[in-house]
Amino acid sequence: MEFLLQPLTLVTFFPLLGVFVIAFINAEKKDAIRWTALITALATLLISFWAFAQFDKTNPNLQLEAKYAWIRVADWNIYYYLAVDGLSILLVLLTTLLSAISILSAWSAVQERVKEFMIFFLLLEVGMTGVFLAQDLFLFYIFWEFTLVPMYFIIGIWGGPRRIYSALKFFLYTMAGSILMLLAIIYLGVQAQNTFNVPELLARLPQLYASGQISPTAQMLLFVAFALSFAIKVPMWPLHSWLPDAHVEAPTAGSVILAGVLLKMGTYGFLRFNIPLFPNATIQAAPWMALLATIGILYGAAVSYAQADIKKLVAYSSVSHLGFVMLGLFALNAEGVSGAILQMVNHGLSTGALFLLIGMVYEQTHTRQFSDYGGLWKAMPIFAVMMLIAVFSSMGLPGLNGFVGEFTILLGAFGSKAIASPWYAGFSTLGVILAAVYLLYLFQKMFLGPDGKVITEHKLKDLNWREIVTMIPLVVFIFWIGLYPKPFFDILAPAVEKLLSALPL
């Protein structure tokens, strides 16, 4: 019992209770299933608040630890080890929030096999939360791979016309990246006297590096092995090819989670593992990562602009936005890294909102081609205002959340010692223009101009109460982080400082 009542164990595995209950509900009783899933997700959200209430934000270390010896074989000691610190607490809250929102958004959009859908969704939540909390590489890897399975089915069963192809590609692409990480994890574990426990690794590794037991080349190879796996997830240019397929084909709720949380698992991986475990390689790699990030920012923005499909535009915009996050992470200074962590949350909010809204109108129009749209503002004013907020949040308008993250990232990268050149940040700043170009294009083609085909052919209804309620939490956080980001920075500042102070910069 004591094991179950740990806040982090509870927040991770509580959705399983919902899965269990849903398993016993008749598949025909769709509303009962929906309500059970929603209540489970809301309860999980409350549990995450409860965990947050116990979180000491002045403490830079791992907290609320749930640590048990799990697998003991030969000399190996593998732990069930969950803990949270300033680097991950916001992402956990984002996960529980977006999970509840996504379930609400699937209320009327998903009509087929509701039971399986909700079961997969709750399972996905378990995996994602576990990824952000696991402090043992073995456990982390299990959660990491586990998220693939429900997501695979969500795309493959409830997706668009090319769902099987997209789901398979998503699965294989991510899997391929993970294999190298697995080898690296094993190598690390062997070198560090049979442990996968991250704090123990962090304690032992400096000695291994100093003694040359792990050579600088080996360290770099380990960095690359981890990086490859995470970079595919982010996705960093040029490893993004799975993303437009998965995003476009996924059902709305899947896209929201994919963009909002799953991509953050990649950036979080860099933050939690690459940077502290391989400090020298990190510093060596920083300019290269900055280069890839910069290319991604500009490339993603340009490619977004040329899309004819609304959802695909938003999908590619993630390549650009996550480029900013990577740039901030590898600035390796307090401004850049804090901005990057905040921007992970921001991207989840703003891109999540964009996908939600596109899904809401798609339910009525069944088209995502820009050429079918135009003049929606008049027909759907509330929808238009919501979209306006989401678009400008994504564009980084000051006063909204995106700006705070983007600005601190660029500021940090501009003066970063690790990147050692202001040119990357300088060119990345051009992304600010390009973002305005593609996002205003999106807004204009949908809401402004003369009436498009969707207006003349459908009798469009503005957002209903459920849809408004779905959006409200996102809008609240979009303004909150934009106007008063201090509490958020305060949460992550001590952990960021600790992370950076360990680097030989």
Place this chain on the structure above:
Amino acid sequence: MHLSETMNSGFYYLAPLLVFAPLVGLLINGFFGKYLSEKVVGAIASLASGTTFLVAVLLAHSTALNHGQVVQVPFAAWIHAGGLQLDWTFRVDTLSTTMMLVVSGVGTLIHIYAIGYMHEDVRFKHDEARFSRFFVFLNLFILSMMILVSGDSYLMLFVGWEGVGLCSFLLIGFWYELDLLSLPSWSNSNAAKKAFITSRIGDVGFLIAMFLTFWHFGSLQFDAAFQAAPSVAQVSPGAITAITLFMLLGVAGKSAQIPLYVWLPDAMAGPTPVSALIHAATMVTAGIYLIARSAPVYSLVPQAQYIVALVGAATALFAATIAVGQYDIKKVLAYSTISQLGFMVAAVGSGAFVAGMFHLITHAFFKALLFLSAGSVILGIERGHHTHAHHAEPKGKKKKEEHAEVFDPGDMRNMGGLRKTMPTTFWVYVVGTLALAGIVPFSGFWSKDEILLETSLHYPLIYWLLTAAAFFTAFYMGRQIWLVFFGEPRSDAAKHSQESPPVMTIPLIVLAALSLLGGALNLPFSGFHNLTHWLSSTISGVESLPFNWGVAGMSTLLAVLALVVSWFLYGRNPLKEKQIDPLKKPLGWAFTGMENKWFVDELYRAVVIGPYERLAAFLADAVDWKFWHDFVHDTLIVGGFNGLTKTLLDRNVDQRGIDAFFNSWGAFAEWLSANLRKAQNGFIRTYALATLLGVVLILGYLILK
């Protein structure tokens, strides 16, 4: 000085109301506007703006009592990340209160005028429900502008800077489904987009200037940055030059200077009160405010200052020539605004910060007046057009056909003779024109004279460019007066045009009075340099020059000459219906250039926009999709994998002696690819499970070995 010490001696505690009064206004109208009558909506919005003005007056009063001391009113913590420690603090000093007064004063007048203007505008365009939205945006604009001018750091200023950009976007695209002729079109929304994106190009400059400021000066807070500036100038003067020039790019975007001015003429797609408030009197002057605010930095680098001045002067002359060749009443004023902003930029670039601010104030009066009068003219013509069309129309005809006829109420070639039908508008327009042309004793004369005088002393080239621009200014304004108000009506609409109601004309009369008397703020005679004295407590080292008869005489002479020439061309023989412009023949290609804005839009389309669109399409279709997605991933990787497994299974290969080890791998691959194929048929579960199982097996083996 900190708030606590001066709290009791002033109204500083009211500073947050600058922002919160319009916030309350916009929230009420935003949520309940559709249930309220037009008068109530207009009153709430005007009251909100009026409250801001009142607060600005009280703050100015307190500042005067405190002898111009800077007071920082802390409000909330904002961004605290690493070395970046910024709070939301209101800065009350003579420079910021000056801007507050101008923005909220002119803003409130325009709010009132807009009640009348929008009442008719929404009816002419058949969407009365949109009335309240206009005032929500207008209040949002005042709010953003107040953040801009009251910010205590570059970043806070930037928040307002982008906020007003958003409002500009929303208001230019207010009639987002129409074009200038009120026909269904993408044109207005394109204009809105163009304005935002062009300004954003400038914003990149501003952002980079901020990054440089932060890493070189250690802070984005004004006082801290300015304090660090002189010592940084000793060590790395290049950094300061870079900061000032990148900032200039931001100024060019917001204040419509070369090379980023192109958005402003298109911005006339917005309703006329918007053109007056945002695109003439207030938002576009934000760049001038920014340079005046950064005076301590600019003063350290004379070369950069010269470049700023040159950009301003070149813009002043260039835009003035284009204004000569325009036929749309608002387009003339738009290019005139660009030109006058050039004067201000040239002034602050030459270190004449007070002269620049002085011209900013008087320009806000007379250009707001001119735009609002132009709006009155356009509505007057619309009224004429509608009553005429109504009378001429045989009964029983459908309403739609009335609008089948395309009529441009803003085209000066459709006007003429309006002084008789719209006398009040005519007289205030004349006042605005004389002020803009720089005729004694109107306000524009004094402020422009101060700029010319300052530049004549330091930068002769700038002086001559501006003097030439001043000549053109008087000329195109004369041309406008003759074309619009004199001669005979050149259309039925003009013949039947009607004067505007008092809710519109009273703000015009107030602005006319300000345009006439505004020069009194800073008369160039000893004992009268009020503005200089006022601003000197914020901007150090400003000089007050004595009146110079030579410069003043020269500019007056040229202005009068230009008006006479314009009369000679347009007043003596008024334009007839369908007659081409009398300047077109003598000037030839030069006039074609002016008419077509020197083809700059076309140039940008060919050099920047077109290539970017093609590059984006190429990257998206060819590089990312056909090559990277289809070829590399689907053909090379998937095909290669399939090919490999087939090769390994091939009997010939097998028989040529591949040993059992590889054979087993081949079998494994066959098994895998068989699963893959199954997977593509929908049996992925098997594969997923198998892979997971495989991973676990490998792992298990490695752990146990």
